[in-house]
Amino acid sequence: MTEPHRISIAVNGTPHDVEVEPRRTLVDVLRHDLGYTGTHVGCEQGVCGACTVLLDGEPVRSCLVFGVQADGADVRTVEGLGDQEHLSPLQETFSSAHALQCGFCTPGFLMLVTAFLRDHPSPTDAEIREAVASNLCRCTGYQNILRAVRTAADAAAPGDDPAGEPS
Amino acid sequence: MAESARWVGTPVRRLEDPRLLTGASRFVDDLEPRRVLHVAFARSPFAAARIDRIDRAAAHAVPGVVGILTADDLALPGLRPVLERDDFTVTEMPLLARETVRHAAEPVAMVLALTRDAAEDAAEALAVEYDATDAVSSIERATAQGATAVHEAAPGNLLLDAAMYDHDELDAALEAAEVVIERTFTTGRVTAAPMEGRACLAEWDERDRRLIVHVSHQIPHLVRTTIADLLGLPEQRVRVVTPDVGGGFGLKCVVGREEILVAAAAARLRRPVKWIEDRLENLTASFHGHEQRYVVRAGFDAEGVLLGLDADIACDVGAYACFPFTCGVEPLMASTELPGPYRLTRYRARGRAVATNKPPIAPYRGVSRPQITFVMERLMDIAARRLGLDPVEIRMRNLIEPGEFPYRSAAGLLYDEGSYRESLQRCAAALDHDGWRTRQADAREQGRLIGLGFSCFCERTAYGTPAFASRRMAITPGFESANVRMDASGGVTVAVGTLSHGQGHETTFAQIAADELGMRPEDVRVVQGDTDTTPHGWGTFASRSIAIGGGAVKRAGESLAAQIAAIGAHLLEVAPADVVLSDGAVSVRGAPGRSVAIADVARTAHHAAHRLPDGAEPGLEARATFDPPGTFSNATHGVEVEVDPETGAVAIRRYVVVEDCGVLINPTIVDGQVHGGVAQGVAAALYECLVYDEQAQPLSGTFADYLIPTAAEVPAVEIHHLQTPSEHSATGAKGMGEGGAIGAPAAVANAVSDALAHLGIEVETIPITPENILAALRESRADVPVGGTP
16 A cells, blocks of 8 residues: 555656655645645645646646656646746736735645636636635635736736736 | 835835745745654544553554654643633643543644654554543533533633623613613634644754744744743743744634644654644644623613623633633633723623633634624614614714723723724715615515624724733733844844734835835845744734834834934034935935935945944944833724525625724735635634534534635625824834724624514524524514525
């Protein structure tokens, strides 16, 4: 049961080979084996979404995915969005809309919304609310997160990916 | 000294955001030193039990296990929080249960292993023989005749029984009152549930022979004192660091036993030890709050004027008192502030802290103010209905008026100036209260149940030493300190004893300092959360930081500005009174062309001390403390709801807050605090409750059971600001971190009651669950078929 397996995953474009126990979750692989600590663990129960990353482009709760399931996959984490000097458009709107307070849940929301805006470049407010309701935040009351997503969607020129690359 | 306020009051974008948005932040679990051992706790499955035997063989056999520690191994004293009052019973919270278990999930042994997985496997394998006994699971059972004592020292399960006020005219006034409302109100057990749970990493630094403890906490200096005292170390041998903290809401302003245990294990084993609370532990084994019962009698005259109030307040404080605030925190706060913003002289209160076999309470956002506001505001609406008065009108007849400040409350508190009546009027206008009854009648015609509810409250914030001293805690918090220094390049570092964990102090304190120094917020670096580099302080809780910590920053900034002005004036060959600091320069008043850059003043102070004026010390540094008596914020919340008669669900259609926290330092951040507070208050009103069964077993162990609301449930909040400057704070600001959570439960409960009033339904308990509403609808005598339209 605890015999390690060797897996290969690419994180934000960088390939990694790592040995993991079958029961090790993807979030533990990312955080503790590979050092991508920007992804946070909020409940390990699959409810809060703080650990949301993109697995082959789709948002997943990385506490509910085993590392071995990500063998051969392309994983995107918050570290792949933009750095402190070059925030991505979405990160910019989160800051300008005051959509974060303690910041613990923020990476999960950013990854969730990155995929959402890619798939819904012109979302309705109801669609935004439904998407944002996937994750939990204890500080903001969500109002400014909804505003940030609306702003990011509206700011993107037609045809642009609103989540976008760092400016 | 600076020309004019420039940054205070403006929506400066937060300086802490970039690291939090990019994963460059650093929380405790992000730290992973070499040779670290991971901790899992073996916790009791019973709420009340004797521990007969612990057999470690199976646990030791788990690969990777390095050590198992029990109470006998550690032989450390427990936490003994003390109130210096005759009506308080001191009890001890053992770090690990030794012979007696007093609540489910109480830690019994600490397992240390090379991985967390191994530690958890071993904690599960540890064989503990328990002899379970009958658990005390509620206030009613704890206070019943012959109830089992949770602590031998408190045979009646009352850890505090405080008769606080007893006005001699109260009984006569209630006798003579036109209307006497007698009710029992109850509020459910909730918890802060920050997205980051508690977390601790302790390392023994052999080079300096001391402990370095990284902890997710709101008061690092308190953690240092507690660890040093319990381990018998001088404080200089303990360094406590709080890196980024993922929310607290009060949960992290008390010192938990796990943090002490991790530090003790690191000191004992001489290697790093780490414990990260998981969500099950956070919900079942940390600290809770707000489970209270109020038996009240309130008398009103025919005009709706409140004549007297008699309150019997009981708080289910769980099995232990929290350190250092004690289990008195809720009943004392409730008794002292129950009268709220209303004129009242005849008042009696009895506040009890009732021990049960449930986890202990800690201060949680609002600390009894959400409950007392719920009680007072329900009383106002019930009295209005009995007297045929409008809910806004009865409040206007009772709210303290502008000319009455400073107002001495029935509990002896001195309220400074507030905008109690104006906030209500503004809120009522924003919700078009005048047209409400027509709209409601129209809706009822269509079979829809809509309701409008208000809540008015005032809250003491910025408790300084005198306010805390009146509570008679053996450890008395209150003051705050700040060190402000300028380096040789002109950069400013502000070191504070407060601890921002989402409140944005790196920005707001920088705004305050920048105004004093004539610089920009981005020139100011705010340092917090390290007992090696920050002055002694009391962290961030109880809506204290901006008023108290901000006051210390302002005072220290003023002092540093005076030093800069003196040197600048000397270099400009004018008198210090003739210069001003602005835009990064010291300039001659009225002659802005004659100036010297503040950066050049800084160079001179450090690198050319021979050019300083007589009497000026080399370097640029100032320290200040601030310690106000406390200042009262106020607000009115108004909410419009719709109740679905088929499902019992409550939907919030509009939510308006008119709040007054004095001078706004950063309006964007204030709004964010209100949004988040309202979300937690709405949650307590409608969704969240930690359910325990008859044997005090927890039934809410996941976020699928404990319902933190999502973006689908939390309403948009329309916020209006009034600004009555505080005379007690240096900036004019009042505290405001808790207000959103305080006003929401009452407003929602009043709105739901209004929606159902014609059916004879009145809310007396929160949370208001769909099940409760459906049951009430079924019981109501009205001819509305439940599950259908009339």
